[in-house]
Amino acid sequence: MKALTSPEAAKSKANEDWGLIICSRCDEMVDTIPTDGVKIIYGYCGKGECKGTDPQN
Numbered sequence: 001m002k003a004l005t006s007p008e009a010a011k012s013k014a015n016e017d018w019g020l021i022i023c024s025r026c027d028e029m030v031d032t033i034p035t036d037g038v039k040i041i042y043g044y045c046g047k048g049e050c051k052g053t054d055p056q057n
Contacts, residue, residue, distance in 0.1 A: 025050040 019035035023045035030045045
């Protein structure tokens with residue numbers, strides 16, 4: 001996972017905005033994704049305490 005402020009992200013994707021994937025259960029940042037603007041997407045991180053909290057699982 002690359003942080004938004006990582007030098008690698010700044011070099012390779014300088015002109016792209018980034019989206020964040022945040023765990024709905026523990027509020028930790030799971031990953032970043034290239035997006036067409038600033039976006040926050042909620043999902044689950046997969047840690048033991050967060051697994052199985054999705055009603056579809």
